[in-house]
Amino acid sequence: xxxxxxxxxxxxxxxxxxxxxxxxxxxxxxxxxxxxxxxxxxxxxxxxxxxxxxxxxxxxxxxxxxxxxxxxxxxxxxxxxxxxxxxxxxxxxxxxxxxxxxxxxxxxxxxxxx
Amino acid sequence: xxxxxxxxxxxxxxxxxxxxxxxxxxxxxxxxxxxxxxxxxxxxxxxxxxxxxxxxxxxxxxxxxxxxxxxxxxxxxxxxxxxxxxxxxxxxxxxxxxxxxxxxxxxxxxx
Numbered sequence: 001x002x003x004x005x006x007x008x009x010x011x012x013x014x015x016x017x018x019x020x021x022x023x024x025x026x027x028x029x030x031x032x033x034x035x036x037x038x039x040x041x042x043x044x045x046x047x048x049x050x051x052x053x054x055x056x057x058x059x060x061x062x063x064x065x066x067x068x069x070x071x072x073x074x075x076x077x078x079x080x081x082x083x084x085x086x087x088x089x090x091x092x093x094x095x096x097x098x099x100x101x102x103x104x105x106x107x108x109x110x111x112x113x114x
Numbered sequence: 115x116x117x118x119x120x121x122x123x124x125x126x127x128x129x130x131x132x133x134x135x136x137x138x139x140x141x142x143x144x145x146x147x148x149x150x151x152x153x154x155x156x157x158x159x160x161x162x163x164x165x166x167x168x169x170x171x172x173x174x175x176x177x178x179x180x181x182x183x184x185x186x187x188x189x190x191x192x193x194x195x196x197x198x199x200x201x202x203x204x205x206x207x208x209x210x211x212x213x214x215x216x217x218x219x220x221x222x223x224x225x
Contacts, residue, residue: 004157031211033213035215040217041217042118042203042215042216042217042218043158043203043215044215045212045213045214048211048212050211056211058212059212059214090157090158092157097211100145100146100163100165102148102160102163103148103150103158103160103205103213104160105157105158105159106157107155107156107157108155108156108157
């Protein structure tokens with residue numbers, strides 16, 4: 001199994017540009033989520049999904065959109081990038097999202113918005 | 115508001131010593147608490163989960179305690195090795211599928 005994969009690994013955007021961060025998992029996990037990690041602030045939940053066709057907001061959803069058309073994929077879209085979105089983005093998955101389950105994280109996407 | 119606080123300072127220890135990390139939380143009633151390890155440039159990796167009715171959990175050289183009265187978890191790395199150098203994150207989940215993380219404590223083990 002490849003686990004959780006993310007592309008691209010690194011991206012530079014100009015303010016106002018849009019882009020999609022890709023996330024895929026091959027573990028047949030129903031639950032997937034996106035986090036951003038900033039220095040001194042830890043991981044903050046952006047959006048999550050408990051299954052195909054179902055998404056919900058996390059702690060910091062503004063400026064980001066998600067969709068879940070398949071079990072495997074959970075892309076994160078930035079519609080109009082802002083410098084405040086400069087961060088490292090992690091995708092994670094677990095079997096069903098129940099509270100006792102562990103999360104499997106991808107390697108991250110480093111985003112710089114100029 | 116809910117808050118998770120870990121040791122604010124990095125921890126530097128000599129090889130062979132025990133590292134003790136603290137995770138304090140407020141306004142949570144977690145049934146479970148998790149610890150993750152994160153190496154530079156990589157995603158977090160799950161280490162241990164402890165339930166509210168478990169006082170202590172061990173895995174090899176790792177030990178976790180969970181005191182719901184004090185609202186605190188302690189994470190111990192015994193007989194530390196340079197390979198244990200990393201950032202360690204504690205995480206709590208509310209009942210609605212949202213996992214919240216502390217900012218992490220960076221541990222450096224000197225040979």
